Amino acid sequence: xxxxxxxxxxxxVERDGRFLLVEELAEGxxxxxxxxxxxxxxxxxxxxxxxxTLEETGWxxxxxxxxxxxxxxxxxxxxxxxxxxxxxxxxxxxxxxxLDTGIERAVWLDRGQLAxxxxxxxxxxxxxxxxDYLAGARHPLALLAHA
Numbered sequence: 001x002x003x004x005x006x007x008x009x010x011x012x013v014e015r016d017g018r019f020l021l022v023e024e025l026a027e028g029x030x031x032x033x034x035x036x037x038x039x040x041x042x043x044x045x046x047x048x049x050x051x052x053t054l055e056e057t058g059w060x061x062x063x064x065x066x067x068x069x070x071x072x073x074x075x076x077x078x079x080x081x082x083x084x085x086x087x088x089x090x091x092x093x094x095x096x097x098x099l100d101t102g103i104e105r106a107v108w109l110d111r112g113q114l115a116x117x118x119x120x121x122x123x124x125x126x127x128x129x130x131x132d133y134l135a136g137a138r139h140p141l142a143l144l145a146h147a
Contacts (some may be wrong), residue, residue, distance in 0.1 A: 010049075015108065021126075031122040050088075059094075060092045061089060065138040065141060069083070085125075111130060
């Protein structure tokens with residue numbers, strides 16, 4: 001049997017002390033998450049970060065560093081996900097762009113506001129990635145090779 005983890009990307013986007021998040025429907029609940037999604041075949045991790053953020057928020061971003069790599073096993077299904085979390089700077093907003101299916105809206109929250117609603121986080125990685133970013137975790141994009 002071949003074990004294949006799912007690969008996802010996520011973006012920490014900061015503006016004026018607030019962070020770009022999405023409210024999305026997941027498993028029948030309205031939850032908060034960083035702009036995030038699955039790596040597509042033939043796509044670089046950096047391009048996936050740009051694409052997912054634009055599709056989910058209407059914001060064009062430019063990834064600047066890798067915050068970290070996070071392995072998570074879904075408690076109910078046992079599916080393993082490898083999340084590559086980036087820090088990215090906002091470049092331009094396209095407010096009229098339709099958002100991905102399941103995304104209700106993009107919101108900007110500070111760390112305190114996000115922590116206050118931890119029961120609404122999609123997973124524990126939402127706050128973990130943000131806290132790693134705030135602690136200064138930054139690795140160069142050159143860490144990622146795309147052949």
